[in-house]
Amino acid sequence: MSDEKGLNQSRRQLLKGGAAMAVAGIGSVVAGAASAACVSDEKVMFDEVVDVIVVGSGFAGMSAALQARESGASVMVIDKMPVFGGNSTINGGAMAVAGSPLQKREGIEDSVDTMVADMLESGRGMNDVEMLKLVCNGTAESCEWLTEHGVKWKPFVQHFGGHSIPRVLQTVESSGAGIIRPLVSAAKKQGIHMRKQTKLESFIKNDEGRVIGVQVREGYYFPKERTGKMRNLGARKGVIMATGGFGRDIEYRQMQQPEMNSELDSTNHAGATSEALKQMMLIGANPIHLDQIQLGPWASPDEKGFGTASQFNTIATYPSGIVVDSRTGERFFNELADRKARADAIMTRRDDKGHPVYPIGFTNAEGAKDAQTLDWGLKYKVIQKAETLDELAKLYGIPAKALIAQVARWNKAVAAGKDGEFGRPMQKAMKLEQGPWYGVRMWPKVHYCMGGVRVNTHSQVLHLVTDKPIEGLFAAGEATGGIHGASRLGACAVAEGVVTGRNAGRICSEAQRIRLLES
Incomplete structure (x- = not known):
C-alpha cells in the first residue's frame, strides 16, 4: 500500500515537473533547435x-x-x-x-x-x-x-x-x-x-x-x-x-x-x-x-536501385510493348499514363495475403532495338529472352492462351489506331507480331x-x-x-x-x- 502511495506521489511530481517544463522550458528547447540550425553572428570569422x-x-x-x-x-x-x-x-x-x-x-x-x-x-x-x-x-x-x-x-x-x-x-x-x-x-x-x-x-x-x-x-x-x-x-x-x-x-x-x-x-x-x-x-x-x-513504375524487383530494367522499360517496354498481370496474361493499365497512374496500378497486383504479384512487361526485338541496357539485363537475368510467346509464358508462369489472345487484341488496336481498353496514346504504337521476345518482372521503387x-x-x-x-x-x-x-x-x-x-x-x-x- 505504501509503495502504491509513493508511486502515485512520483507520478504527480513528474506531471507537475512536465507542466513546468511546458511553460518555462519550451523557449529554451526551441532556442536550442534554432541554434543547431543557425550560427547567428555578424562578426563570425570565415575560413x-x-x-x-x-x-x-x-x-x-x-x-x-x-x-x-x-x-x-x-x-x-x-x-x-x-x-x-x-x-x-x-x-x-x-x-x-x-x-x-x-x-x-x-x-x-x-x-x-x-x-x-x-x-x-x-x-x-x-x-x-x-x-x-x-x-x-x-x-x-x-x-x-x-x-x-x-x-x-x-x-x-x-x-x-x-x-x-x-x-x-x-x-x-x-x-x-x-x-x-x-x-x-x-x-x-x-x-x-x-x-x-x-x-x-x-x-x-x-x-x-x-x-x-x-x-x-x-x-x-x-x-x-x-x-x-x-x-x-x-x-x-x-x-x-x-x-x-x-x-x-x-x-x-x-x-x-x-x-x-x-x-x-x-x-x-x-x-x-x-x-x-x-x-x-x-x-x-x-x-x-x-x-x-x-514511385518509379519501370523498376524491377530482380535488382537493386535504378538498375538495367528502368532504362529498358522506359525505352522499350512502355513505348513499344505491353504489361500484363502474370496470373491472367492481360493488360490492366495504360502503359503511357503518367508515373503515378502506372505505379498505383502496378501496386494493386497482390495476392490474398498482400504479397506482390509482379507484372510482366515485354516487347520484341524491334521494340528493344534502342534499349542500351538490354545486354546487361540479359547477363544478370533481370531481362529474359524467349523465342516464342509460349516460351515467354512458361518463363513467367503466365497462361499461354490468354497471353497470345492479349497480344492479338493489342495488334488489332494498333491497326485501328485506338486503344479501346485503356485509352493509351497510339502515335508510335507498334504491333507485336514476331519474336524473339524480351520480358522483365516489374515493381515500383521510391x-x-x-x-x-x-x-x-x-x-x-x-x-x-x-x-x-x-x-x-x-x-x-x-x-x-x-x-x-x-x-x-x-x-x-x-x-x-x-x-x-x-x-x-x-x-x-x-x-x-x-x-x-x-x-
Whole structure:
C-alpha cells in the first residue's frame, strides 16, 4: 500500500515537473533547435569566402554554379559525398523540352502551354503554376545551353508516359552522367571551387537575419556523422540549396507516407537524405507537399536501385510493348499514363495475403532495338529472352492462351489506331507480331520527392510565417516543392533542375555583395 502511495506521489511530481517544463522550458528547447540550425553572428570569422555557395552537385547545383560564374560571381560547390553528381549521375539522362530543334526536324508541333498543361494534369492540379511556367519556358534555351557545354543527345525524340506528344531528348549515354560530367568539367575550367566530402551542418546568419554562409564538416565520411573538421564558409551574395530529395531516408519518408517502409526499394543513391531540408526548415523555410513521393513504375524487383530494367522499360517496354498481370496474361493499365497512374496500378497486383504479384512487361526485338541496357539485363537475368510467346509464358508462369489472345487484341488496336481498353496514346504504337521476345518482372521503387521548400520565381526560399524571402537563401531542383504537384512527369527532373538551377545562379549572382571577415 505504501509503495502504491509513493508511486502515485512520483507520478504527480513528474506531471507537475512536465507542466513546468511546458511553460518555462519550451523557449529554451526551441532556442536550442534554432541554434543547431543557425550560427547567428555578424562578426563570425570565415575560413573561406566566395560570392555564391552552392550546396549539392546534381543537375540543379551544377547549373546554378556555372550560371552564377558566367554572370561574374566567384562560386564554390560543396557536396557531402565522395563523388559529384548525386542522383543526377544515375538518372536516365532524359530531358523534356518544349520546342526543340529535333521536334521541329521530325515535324512535331509543341508549345510551352502544351507542356504546362501536361504537367498540370499529371500533378492533379496541385502544381505551383508560376514555377511550372518558369520551368517550361526555359527548357528550349537551357537545352541549347547544355549542348554548348558539351552534352550530346540521341538523334531522335522520345514519347514518355503522361506527355501528350513526343518531347523527350536523352543523352547518348542514356545516363545523367552525360550531363554532369560536362558541367563539372566546365566548372573546373572556369575556376569554380569544387569540394567533395563537405557536409552542411548549419547556416550562418547576420544580425539582420540574412544567410551569409554555412558551417560545414570538411573531410566528412558519409554516413559517419561526427567525421570531418568544422569550418565556416562565407557567401557574400547568397547560398543556393540544390540538395535533392530524401528518397533513401527511410525513417523520414515513412513519416510522410507510412507505407513507404524499408521493404520498398529506392532508385536513389545512399546520400539522398533529409538533413539539409531539415536545416532549411529550422531557419523558417516553408515545407510543402512532403507527402508527395513518387514511385518509379519501370523498376524491377530482380535488382537493386535504378538498375538495367528502368532504362529498358522506359525505352522499350512502355513505348513499344505491353504489361500484363502474370496470373491472367492481360493488360490492366495504360502503359503511357503518367508515373503515378502506372505505379498505383502496378501496386494493386497482390495476392490474398498482400504479397506482390509482379507484372510482366515485354516487347520484341524491334521494340528493344534502342534499349542500351538490354545486354546487361540479359547477363544478370533481370531481362529474359524467349523465342516464342509460349516460351515467354512458361518463363513467367503466365497462361499461354490468354497471353497470345492479349497480344492479338493489342495488334488489332494498333491497326485501328485506338486503344479501346485503356485509352493509351497510339502515335508510335507498334504491333507485336514476331519474336524473339524480351520480358522483365516489374515493381515500383521510391524515386522522386515532389515536396521540398517553397520558393518564388526568383528561386528565393520563402518563410513559413511571413511568406517572404529568407534573405540570402535560394533553392533549386528537387530540394524545392510545388512544381510537380502530386506526380512528376518523366524527363522533367532534368528540365526542372537545369532551368531552376540557372535561375537561382543568375539571380543570386545579382544580389548585393556584403563584406565578410575572412581569417
